[in-house]
Amino acid sequence: MLRGLDIRDLLIIERLELEFQPGLNALTGETGAGKSILLDALGFALGWKGRADVLRPGAAHGEVTAVFDLAPGHPARAVLAEAGLPEGDELILRRIISREGRRTAFVNDRRTSGDVLRRIAETLVELHGQHDDRGLLNPRGHRALLDAFAGNAREREAVREAWRQLGQARQRLADAEADIARLAEEEGFLRHAVDELEKLAPQPGEEAELDSERRKLQAARRIGEDIARAHAALGHEGAERPMADALRWLEGVADRAEGALDEAIEALGRALDELGRAEQAVARAAESLEFDPARLEAVEERLFAIRSLARKHSVAPDDLPALGEELAARLSALEGGARDLAALRNAVAEAEAAYDAAAEALGATRRAAARRLDEAMAAELPPLKLERAMFRTEITPAEPGPEGCEAVSFTVSTAPGAPPGPISRIASGGELSRFLLALKLCLHGDDSGVTMIFDEIDRGVGGATADAVGRRLARLAQGGQVLVVTHSPQVAARAAHHFRVEKRLSERGVSSTVVALxxxxxxxxxxxxxxxxxxxxxxxxxxxxxxxx
Incomplete structure (x- = not known):
């Protein structure tokens, strides 16, 4: 509910403070007194698009503050929370314009953007009249209005969930089809690569082992002859025989040398022992480095095959086994893809059937609500001097989506036999306001604490019709808040609170003010x-x- 409005240096308003009340609030005054200016000022605070030259001439800056009471659960609270703005039972919107045209918005004394301000304003105020492009005249909102009238929240949630499930099923199918298409493009490569890897069957660490063996075999080929000659030189036909002969000769004469040969004999014995160990070591080395040309050829052939395959697939040789498993899995996925696609297509068909059923149930609530709304409008129009008019809620097929498969549009015809058309194009100014009032009365109950403003809804009517307008406005204001700018005494008399807009002259020029009567x-x-x-x-x-x- 709009509780207060403080305007400073805006248009022809120098300073104005207003307090509004629940129920029907009427604003009256002579033509040109500034009633529309008051709405312009409120629209400025709410971030609505309006006239550019709103600053009062000669002022350094203009400012409008609008204070609202928020009930628990008011939709504005969710917008405030999403924007990270402080919230409470009182909401203060303040907007300033400088002489240079800069506009600054504050919500609860926290600076914010114009977009956030307008989103908050949409939950607070509805303006109904010829320029009601945000409310009942906007066809994009007609389906939501009909749904609120139908009370079909459960059916709408079922459709949203079915649409979500259908989207997931379609995405899983699309992903699988894309994967299989990609695999199918490389099927020939996969089969050849898997066959090649299976035939070679490389093992982790095998490349390093083959490389080490190859180096040993190559070394054996280079040093094998020298090792054989060294072994011969150390053996019986080499150094061992003369050393053994020398030892035998010295031992034969040692007893006659009086110990002079003992040291030499011991040294030769040790030398022969070491010579024997050396000969055995050389023999073992010769055995381990024995050159086998066939083995070298086999080792090099497999080593080069492993390295070539690793280069071909741009992986390390030790990663070839894992690559083989991966390619085999992709090939298996391709071969089993047909079975998987069939299951996924069945899942999509089931999700489509579930969505169709949920959408049909939602559509049924809309069609039933459309008939009730048309009947309610038929009862409301005659007292408003629209007895020759006809209101129709048109429901037409639309692309399936999370909100169902219907488009909704409110249409009217103002003369018997005339084709119906959009309410904003068919009705004249005065008729339009009365259509909107009747429609708002029929849809009442979905407003969630919104303040409704009707701008000159009684234009072009008087007498009993104006009285009917006033009574309906008062009925609409029960339990809520309605502001009406009116020239009709019958409408003003129905108000619970009455304000008069006056234009005054002073030394500083013309100014507009509002007085509570x-x-x-x-x-x-x-x-x-x-x-x-x-x-x-x-x-x-x-x-x-x-x-x-």
């Missing part, structure tokens, strides 16, 4: 609206009669 002042104002400039006692009597009715 007392009961006596209300009589005079409604009498003026009845009689014109000259207010008579008869007019006051008629005004009292209207107020008492």
């Amino acid at each position: 007392s009961p006596k002042e209300r009589v005079d104002e409604i009498a003026r609206m009845l009689a014109g400039d000259t207010v008579t006692e008869e007019a006051r009597g008629a005004a009292r009669a209207l107020l008492a009715d």
